[in-house]
Amino acid sequence: MSEHVHKDYTGAKFGMWLFLFTEVLLFGGLFVLYAVYLQRYPQEFISAGSELDVRFGGGNTLVLLTSSLFVAMSITALRRGQKTLCQGLLAGTIVSAAIFMVNKFFEWSAKIHHGIYPGSPHMSEIAPGESVFFSIYYITTGLHGIHVVVGALIIAWTMFKIKAGSVNAGDWVVLENAGLYWHLVDLIWIFIFPLYYLILH
Amino acid sequence: MSEQHEHIVSYKLFAIVWSALLLLTGITIWVAQYNLGALNIWVALAIASLKSGLVVSFFMHMKYEQPLFKIALISTLVILAIFIGFTFFDVLYR
Secondary structure, eight states: OOSOOOOOHHHHHHHHHHHHHHHHHHHHHHHHHHHHHHHHOHHHHHHHHTTSOHHHHHHHHHHHHHHHHHHHHHHHHHHTTOHHHHHHHHHHHHHHHHHHHHHHHHHHHHHHHTTOSTTOHHHHHSOHHHHHHHHHHHHHHHHHHHHHHHHHHHHHHHHHHHHHTSSBTTBOHHHHHHHHHHHHHHHHHHHHIIIIISOOO | OOOTTOOOOOHHHHHHHHHHHHHHHHHHHHHHTSOOTTHHHHHHHHHHHHHHHHIIIIITOGGGSOHHHHHHHHHHHHHHHHHHHHHHHHHHTO
16 A cells, blocks of 8 residues: 555644543542642641652652653654664563552552551541541542553553554654653652652641 | 654653653652641642653653644643632632
């Protein structure tokens, strides 16, 4: 097929951005919930927040920032014709996503082991402000975790397209949009980390 | 209109941005151990916003996009601000 296929890069990218804006408002709603309850229960939020481990949150911040760097560099690599490097960087991103989720698994397991999970008997005994904190924590980081998994799947799919050659140095908008989605996952975490893990005073 | 000549961002610039992001993460963890009262949350949000600005501008190439993209981004942020602001008109003065 040598016929000219019309490609609208601006349209494709703008469509992705419009979708990301809806994601911003989706998570924005959860952050509004956080802000309202923080205003109502400042002391309870501090005592509940201090039970979260900064090492998990900080470690995952490092993992996501680095994975974002990999994705950003992979676009440069693809466009410069460095296909192997590009695939390596994308594989590194998927490994980062896996590390993030394993961290999350251990973090949630420890919390659940201590009886802190939605609907647990312990949650109905602690102060209402603290149980609200943990409920919003689970829904926000849970929804974010789903985004990490979906992002990794999209990147894996993009890697297959690069391998097949349908995404290449001259036609990279699929990788660009997959990257934009991944960066959004990183952006959301940039706000989750200080608000949930660093609320100490 | 050929769009094949869009800006390719160098590895070096990406590495600099990443270093800045790590530095800002370090600063936000460091500041959190001091009790600044209500200021803590605002410092945390300011640093997070700065980090977001770096990610959006460079990693997401917003710096190199057409004005339409920038207008759409600013519109979204204004809507988000209205969302948060109007909620607090109610919450704070109830």
